Amino acid sequence: MKINTSRFGEIEIDENLIFDFIEPILGYEHLSKYVLIDNMPDSPFKWLQSAEDVNIAFPVTFPGYFGLNYQFVIPEEETKKLGLSGIEDLLSMNIVCIPPGNPQAATINLLGPLVINAVNKKALQLVLINTNHTVKHKLFPGNAQENKEAEKVENKV
């Protein structure tokens, strides 16, 4: 089937690759169907695009790629809701927030990971409890201003 998107235009999608968020992405309770879009192979950033609202898409990524030591516990109840038969079917990713014009300040939401059963495509946004993970973990640590200065110096050299 074809879906319209504001960022990627009209795209052809395989109905079997539509995720069904059985618990919504918080703040988007009216949407449940999403597709994971790979617009640039080898990039650690992907897009979670709503199949129901052309404008809604989230940049997502994988903490491991950024060297983050990221672990969380998924409650048994949630694994039941997802119909998981084994942990190997569970995939997770995290939403990235990139402030316009300031990619250096990008953050990753480690408190609310998105978890997906890769077999039946059921998904949900977990809210972790009893954890030190934060909603806005810096993806590129270090002071943004300092990095800008360093860049300038490097350019001069």
Added chain:
Amino acid sequence: MLVLTRKTGQKLILNDNIEIVILETRGDAVKIGIKAPKEVTIYREEIYEEIKKANKQASNNVLISDVDKALNLLENKKRPVDDYLSKFSAIITTPQKNKDLNK
């Protein structure tokens, strides 16, 4: 909104299967115990709101070019996809480059 006054140790029952008990009050802090079936999710409101806000910020007006700029900040951007990313290959959609978009 239903407003009730309870004393320490007193309970409320919701829907036959959720029990809320006031355990302790100290100044403006109230310690509450909740007994509920496992499938009932309970969040502290501020955490729920924080994630909601972060989700909104992440999706509001974000452009493909913003992600490209973030990608440029990665030192190892040429690094091939690792094992974990490759697990996604079966469930990911790769848009076909549509010539119409360039018109």
